[in-house]
């Protein structure tokens with residue numbers, strides 16, 4: 001089973017220790033049953049002291065070992081879940097952006113939340129399952145000791161039952177796997193629900209279409225597969241109980257007709273079986289949780305495999321170059337393959353050279369490839385063809401992480417973190433306060449030990465806060481994707497006529513994707529894209545606005 005293999009892989013020694021102690025716990029419980037059977041059959045007022053001491057010893061051992069095995073398994077399983085969360089997060093961070101974009105955030109979120117939760121639920125109950133399994137094994141050993149014939153009959157019956165159940169369990173697992181696939185679509189719908197709430201509230205027909213044709217269909221498919229799968233497992237549970245009672249009836253009414261059994265042996269069987277009902281029920285009841293976790297682990301394994309096949313080298317090889325001379329793109333291309341094979345978008349081949357202290361505007365119509373070019377220049381996309389050079393260093397897989405450290409970027413769909421990550425907030429406090437004032441944010445937010453008091457701001461203010469972070473990062477190359485689009489005219493003016501020239505004066509290369517033709521004169525150079533190709537690359541000679 002995936003879950004057991006997963007725990008063995010997490011810590012082989014702890015698993016072996018847990019199994020050994022679990023076995024001791026099961027044996028103690030089975031020993032107790034044997035002792036109780038004996039005491040009931042030989043009941044008298046003066047039972048021997050050894051029996052009483054034996055009872056106390058076994059009870060204490062059962063208690064201690066069951067506690068110990070639980071502690072070990074809880075530690076082991078929680079550690080395994082922790083590692084799973086961290087590894088998956090690391091793998092996502094290390095994967096190529098193009099692959100992550102193709103996979104979609106809904107699938108990743110479903111894995112990080114649903115799948116890991118399903119595994120956490122299963123590993124929580126695993127200690128109890130192990131103890132119950134050990135008790136069942138111990139009790140079966142006791143039955144074998146009482147009569148090997150009865151043991152053979154009963155264990156053959158058990159094997160037959162398990163064999164017959166395999167089909168049902170496999171079918172149940174298949175249905176739960178389908179339900180898990182439905183979860184991915186549901187997650188996508190939940191994202192639409194939360195992120196598109198404004199649009200959905202404003203348009204009744206849109207809301208109804210979304211509810212009935214998307215959410216409801218996916219939710220009912222999930223309901224159907226889950227109900228079928230779980231019902232099948234519930235059926236297994238009931239049949240299991242029937243087989244159990246059948247076995248008791250067999251020992252009580254049928255076997256004595258063929259095999260001579262003493263009343264002591266008979267009462268011991270019945271007592272043992274009745275006691276076994278609890279652990280057995282416990283195991284069968286938990287089958288759906290274990291099956292779900294198994295499906296989740298399989299899903300995580302597949303995701304992990306495909307993530308690692310798209311993994312990048314994430315260790316920067318050396319400090320980034322503060323003084324560089326030339327950034328060159330040579331015949332660089334990027335292709336987006338569409339759902340339909342012959343509908344795709346190709347950017348390039350692009351040939352460009354940049355130098356420090358340049359203000360370069362990248363312009364072009366919607367869908368001309370500006371943001372794609374930004375992702376190529378910053379090293380987020382790996383070019384399908386062509387090369388990127390920074391001075392004399394070619395940016396290949398081993399240099400890409402290092403190369404990316406040269407950029408401070410504000411994308412149009414940027415994410416605003418709620419604190420200054422990767423920066424020494426204490427050291428930068430003075431600068432931070434200065435930029436807060438400059439960006440007119442000092443009355444809106446405070447920054448305490450690098451943490452912003454709020455990020456619930458207008459889009460324009462959020463972008464200004466992102467700009468503050470970019471300033472503090474102080475990297476050699478700045479890229480702004482339509483930064484000024486959400487700013488009011490006065491801030492737009494400050495951005496183009498003060499901020500950009502200030503960065504230029506510091507020797508930074510500034511690449512700004514923009515539609516603000518009013519400020520084109522600020523640029524040293526304007527690159528125009530059209531349908532993924534460079535239409536023009538023009539130096540601006542007579543600059544009007546100066547820093």
Ligand SMILES: Nc1ncnc2c1ncn2[C@@H]1O[C@H](COP(=O)(O)OP(=O)(O)OP(=O)(O)O)[C@@H](O)[C@H]1O
Nearest residue numbers: 101336337345364365366367368369370371372373
């Ligand atoms: N993740 C993606 N997968 C597939 N196609 C994409 C993806 N991102 C962009 N495209 C396609 O690539 C083309 C260029 O997109 P891009 O976002 O680079 O254009 P843009 O010039 O930045 O547009 P805009 O000004 O509207 O932001 C578009 O036709 C777009 O549909």
